[in-house]
Structures are given as structure tokens and as C-alpha cells.
Amino acid sequence: MLDDQRPGTIYWIDHYVVATDDVERWVDFHERVLGAKTILRDGRNLQRQAFQDLAGPCHHGAFRSQPLPVSAGLGKGLPRHGLFIRQEDIEKHLRRLDDCSSPHTDPFQTSAEGDEGIAIRWEDPDGNQFEFWAPDRMPEGGMVGSGPLGIGRISHGVYECRDLQRTADLFNRYCSLEPLSSADVPSDTLVLPLAAGGRIVFKQVETLGRRTCGWGTLNGPHAALVVRDEDFFPNYEKMWAELPDWAWDADRRAFIDGGDHLPARMARHGGPGGSRWYEMRGRGDDWYDWDTNCFHFFGGAPKGGSMADYEPHSMDYFAKLYAQEHALGA
Numbered sequence: 001m002l003d004d005q006r007p008g009t010i011y012w013i014d015h016y017v018v019a020t021d022d023v024e025r026w027v028d029f030h031e032r033v034l035g036a037k038t039i040l041r042d043g044r045n046l047q048r049q050a051f052q053d054l055a056g057p058c059h060h061g062a063f064r065s066q067p068l069p070v071s072a073g074l075g076k077g078l079p080r081h082g083l084f085i086r087q088e089d090i091e092k093h094l095r096r097l098d099d100c101s102s103p104h105t106d107p108f109q110t111s112a113e114g115d116e117g118i119a120i121r122w123e124d125p126d127g128n129q130f131e132f133w134a135p136d137r138m139p140e141g142g143m144v145g146s147g148p149l150g151i152g153r154i155s156h157g158v159y160e161c162r163d164l165q166r167t168a169d170l171f172n173r174y175c176s177l178e179p180l181s182s183a184d185v186p187s188d189t190l191v192l193p194l195a196a197g198g199r200i201v202f203k204q205v206e207t208l209g210r211r212t213c214g215w216g217t218l219n220g221p222h223a224a225l226v227v228r229d230e231d232f233f234p235n236y237e238k239m240w241a242e243l244p245d246w247a248w249d250a251d252r253r254a255f256i257d258g259g260d261h262l263p264a265r266m267a268r269h270g271g272p273g274g275s276r277w278y279e280m281r282g283r284g285d286d287w288y289d290w291d292t293n294c295f296h297f298f299g300g301a302p303k304g305g306s307m308a309d310y311e312p313h314s315m316d317y318f319a320k321l322y323a324q325e326h327a328l329g330a
């Protein structure tokens, strides 16, 4: 745990979502490779989307999107999401990746993305990129709630970026995150260590792939960033005061325009809490960086006085509180 947390800082990545062109296949694959438990597994639900529990409060999901943009391939495509594992389990994880016919790299020692440890990169049948991350020093809480396969919490997300300084400024202003200064991190990489565990990493690229939400063509891909409950609304209020909303066409139920020319912005979140919030306040609780990557905040209440473990609170929770406080009857 970092000692000098600024108000509004990010403690963990709570969840991420990727795109798939076959939700049922995605569910089956990740049940086998991660031991993930599928939430609400029924045929009708799996036509569109699925969520699975990972360790502790962490979960992940996939939304059906067709056609799926071409992936840059194993270890190259972005976004890439990492999950904590223990170093002594590496051989076990390699065998399971092979059993699941998942293309993967050999394990390799690295500190190039801001933390020292051993990485195994792999991909799912949709070409979504993942990494098992076995750090030399496991953060407190990194393996809390892990299941029998030994998969821990989300360790990091790696995203494309065309201007690292612009992105560092955005995350400094709205997420109170400071870039890591390390001789091990190459100049094309920005590492933002999170306060409790894990990292957000940006890689400099010339042009962006299209496996992100900011193009207006894909459903779902985003990551949820955990702030303390008391920072949830202050963080958003700052953004709502300073960033525009991505225009929403209610008749078409689609965003107007889309692409890599749009600025950092807020957007209507498609889930129940986000939709309710948009109706109440007319503002979105998704937000985009300058490079089509989508995020939203997630509240966390420390367990046992520490954010090493937390009680998760979604916008659904906060929107209900807000409605009660303002007698809006939601």
C-alpha cells in the first residue's frame, strides 16, 4: 500500500470488460482457463453479454460485438489485462493454458511495465490479450478471495496512447495518480501505480487499434477504477465541471460520432445505475481518455480499516443514495 495517497486516487482495478463475437464460447473458455464463476448463466443472457467473478470483488465481462476488430496478436495487441498469480504456481498455469489451447508466451522476467516479476502473456479465442502476473512482491490483498486455480485480483491494464504526457496530465488531474519514475521503464511507456495494488500502463503508439469503446462501434470494453466511497462523487463532480459529455442520440440509442479525433469526455453508461444517473443528472459516468479508452469509477469501502480489501459499490448504489437524499424517488 502506498503511504501518501492523494484524495481521489485509485486503489485497484475492480473489473474490466472485453468484446467477443461469441459470448457462450467466451464464458466456457474463461471458466476453464481462470476457474471464473459465471454470473447468471442462462441462454438468453448469453446472447448479449456475460460477467464472471474473479478473486475477491473483482470480476470481468464480455459483450457481444460483431464484427470484432482484428487483433494485433499475442503479446502485441492492446488493451491487455493482467491477473495476479503466485510464482510457485507458474508451471501449473502453463499446463492449464496448454490444456485450454490458449496461445501463450513463455514466462519471462520483466520490470519494463513498472513492477518486477514474471509475466506470461496469453490470448482468448477472440484475440483479447491477457497476462498472468507473478510479482516478486505480491501486494497485500492481491490474492484475497482467489479460487482453487490460484488466480488473484486484476493486477494491471495496459492501453494504447498517442501522447503519454497528455494522458499523464489527465490521470493526474482526475485520478490523483503520479507516473512511476524508473530507469527500467522505457520512454514509450507510462506507468501509473495504484494506491493498494496493481498498475495502469500506457504504451505509446502512432495509430490506435479499434478494440476500445471510443469509436462508437464496440460494446463494452472498459475498466472500472476503485476510489474510496467518499471520493466517488467529488471525482465525478470535477470531471463533470471540466469535461464535455459525448452526445447521445436517445432515438437511435447510440452515441453521435465517434473515433480517435474526439477529446477526453464523459459518456452515458449503459448499465442500470448509469442509465438512472443519466436520467437524474443528465451526465454520464463513463469517461474516455484521449485515445478511445473507456473507464468509470467504482466505490470502495475499506475492510478492516484498509483498502487492501474493500466492499465494492457501483453507480447503482450511489444513484440510489443520491435519489434518496434529493427525494427523487428512484
Ligand SMILES: [Fe+2]
Residues within 6 Å of the ligand: 015, 222, 223, 224, 296
Ligand atoms: Fe463497468
